[in-house]
Amino acid sequence: xxxxxxxxxxxxxxxxxxxxxxxxxxxxxxxxxxxxxxxxxxxxxxxxxxxxxxxxxxxxxxxxxxxxxxxxxxxxxxxxxx
Amino acid sequence: xxxxxxxxxxxxxxxxxxxxxxxxxxxxxxxxxxxxxxxxxxxxxxxxxxxxxxxxxxxxxxxxxxxxxxxxxxxxxxxxxxxxxxxxxxxxxxxxxxxxxxxxxxxxxxxxxxxxxxxxxxxxxxxxxxxxxxxxxxxxxxxxxxxxxxxxxxxxxxxxxxxxxxxxxxxxxxxxxxxxxxxxxxxxxxxxxxxxxxxxxxxxxxxxxxxxxxxxxxxxxxxxxxxxxxxxxxxxxxxxxxxxxxxxxxxxxxxxxxxxxxxxxxxxxxxxxxxxxxxxxxxxxxxxxxxxxxxxxxxxxxxxxxxxxxxxxxxxxxxxxxxxxxxxxxxxxxxx
Numbered sequence: 124x125x126x127x128x129x130x131x132x133x134x135x136x137x138x139x140x141x142x143x144x145x146x147x148x149x150x151x152x153x154x155x156x157x158x159x160x161x162x163x164x165x166x167x168x169x170x171x172x173x174x175x176x177x178x179x180x181x182x183x184x185x186x187x188x189x190x191x192x193x194x195x196x197x198x199x200x201x202x203x204x205x
Numbered sequence: 206x207x208x209x210x211x212x213x214x215x216x217x218x219x220x221x222x223x224x225x226x227x228x229x230x231x232x233x234x235x236x237x238x239x240x241x242x243x244x245x246x247x248x249x250x251x252x253x254x255x256x257x258x259x260x261x262x263x264x265x266x267x268x269x270x271x272x273x274x275x276x277x278x279x280x281x282x283x284x285x286x287x288x289x290x291x292x293x294x295x296x297x298x299x300x301x302x303x304x305x306x307x308x309x310x311x312x313x314x315x316x317x318x319x320x321x322x323x324x325x326x327x328x329x330x331x332x333x334x335x336x337x338x339x340x341x342x343x344x345x346x347x348x349x350x351x352x353x354x355x356x357x358x359x360x361x362x363x364x365x366x367x368x369x370x371x372x373x374x375x376x377x378x379x380x381x382x383x384x385x386x387x388x389x390x391x392x393x394x395x396x397x398x399x400x401x402x403x404x405x406x407x408x409x410x411x412x413x414x415x416x417x418x419x420x421x422x423x424x425x426x427x428x429x430x431x432x433x434x435x436x437x438x439x440x441x442x443x444x445x446x447x448x449x450x451x452x453x454x455x456x457x458x459x460x461x462x463x464x465x466x467x468x469x470x471x472x473x474x475x476x477x478x479x480x481x482x483x484x485x486x487x488x489x490x491x492x493x494x495x496x497x498x499x500x501x502x503x504x505x506x507x508x509x510x511x512x513x514x515x516x517x518x519x520x521x522x523x524x525x526x527x528x529x530x531x532x533x534x535x536x537x538x539x540x541x
Contacts, residue, residue: 147372148364155360162353166245169346179241183357186234190361194368201371201378201445 128163131177132156135184139191145198148191155187209327210288217285218258220328224362225369227255227262234361235265238333242354243267246347248335250312253358254281254319255331268336269312278305280336284319285329290348293317295340316341318348320355325363333358371445373423374430382444386454386503389442393456393496399531401463401495403453404510405433405470408488408522410449421481429489432473436466452507460495460530467491467525475523488523490514497531 136156144152159180166176211217221227235253242251250268254261261279263272276282280302284291296302296314307314319334333355335343343351369381377385386402393400407413407429414422426449433451437443442454455463471489478484492514494506509528517526529537 145372148367151360151364151367155357158353158356158360162350162357165346165349165353169344169350171245179245182237182241183234186237187357187360187364190234190364190368194364197368197378197380198372200380201447 125164127167127173128160128176131163131173131180132160135159135177135181138184139188143195144191145195147198148194152191155184159184210323210329211327212286217328217330220324220326221255221257221330224324224330224366226264226362226365227257229264231265235358238354238358238361239265239267242333242335242351245350246335246343248337250314250336250338252281252334252336253322253331254279254334255322256282256285256329261331264331274307278307280305280307280314280317281319281332281334284332284334285321288321288323288329290352291317291319291321291332292343292348294342297340312336313338315339316343318343318351320348320352322355322359322362324359330362374426374445374451375434376430376451377442377444379444379446382442382446382452382454383503385442385444386452389454389456390496390501390503390506394501397498398457399459399495401455401458401460401493402506402510403451403455403463403467403470404446404492404494404507404514405429405451405453405467405489406491406514406518407449408490408518413482413487417482421479424479424481425487428477428479429474432477433470436470436473452510458495460493460527463493463495464525464527467493471523471525490517490522491525492517492528493525494528495531497534 139152141149163176163180166179167173239251239253252266252269253264255264256276260273260276261281263269293299293302294316296308296317302308314336316337317334319332321329322331322333323329333351335351369378371378389400407425410422413425433443437453440456444452446452471491474487474489492510494510494513496506500506513526513528517524
């Protein structure tokens with residue numbers, strides 16, 4: 124169960140290029156990854172299929188990525204995002 | 206279980222206020238989460254509820270008509286008392302809730318599961334709740350799913366906070382400062398009250414970076430942020446405009462008082478010594494502007510502060526220069 128969840132999360136998180144993300148946001152991404160992993164485990168553990176769990180987690184991650192982009196823009200406007 | 210859980214109500218309300226999320230419009234991530242919880246747990250009602258002093262306000266909800274309810278009848282106010290899930294299997298037989306108007310009337314709550322939203326500072330600002338209109342025992346797996354969605358809500362709230370604070374200096378980011386400045390100007394217009402702006406630029410900052418390196422330059426910026434915060438009052442709005450330029454909005458402050466404050470900041474910088482630049486003298490130039498009664502645009506106000514700052518730089522730096530006062534402006538307009 125954990126292996127499926129890990130595979131789902133690792134695959135989804137590939138879509139975030141950390142080299143383009145300010146260092147001050149790295150811990151937020153790691154925290155989110157950890158939370159999504161726990162979410163995937165709990166979803167799969169409750170009997171939801173791996174594919175359905177992937178869709179739910181992917182949907183949540185998409186929102187986070189959009190907010191991440193807005194945050195990066197806000198920090199860049201101010202100055203020392205990197 | 207959060208080891209740093211804090212329960213003092215004043216601190217909790219400050220933490221909630223700090224998020225600047227109350228009464229904000231609907232946002233996709235939170236809407237998405239309540240939809241997913243509703244579908245995944247098969248409940249008719251789900252909400253991200255934030256517990257204000259006297260009300261619970263819903264950042265997002267499904268199955269509820271209201272945007273808020275009085276706090277004293279909310280279930281979520283009980284959920285934020287600790288760090289564990291708060292669960293009610295049948296509210297109609299629970300002595301604490303059987304007479305609650307949310308149980309006896311709409312939305313006819315029968316079962317409730319709420320996960321406190323414990324921020325990384327240890328305060329519970331609200332809860333993510335799943336509600337059913339029939340008695341129900343939420344399974345451990347369902348509680349676990351709800352708890353994980355709650356963590357994602359916290360991620361989203363905290364990410365928004367990161368966007369508003371400049372990580373180097375702890376001041377507001379440019380975007381966040383503009384939002385706050387616009388609100389303050391709107392308030393000043395509504396109540397016909399004075400409001401002034403400071404635009405501050407560290408003198409010869411580029412040479413600090415060139416001579417001592419960027420780490421020393423960062424230390425100077427941090428020290429400046431600390432010094433200015435020390436001089437400002439609580440309602441003043443302080444932000445980093447970009448690079449070595451900072452801005453402050455001073456509510457209820459006319460040009461003459463703003464000038465006194467700006468002079469104090471200049472003096473404080475002159476006195477401050479920083480080891481990373483060998484205790485060398487560093488200074489700041491400040492442009493000051495007070496809003497004219499017809500001015501509604503923050504950018505235009507800042508432009509006048511910028512012109513004043515430019516003159517302060519041209520006059521030799523390490524000084525304050527004030528833009529025209531509203532009274533002088535009125536006299537000049539009348540004479541024209």
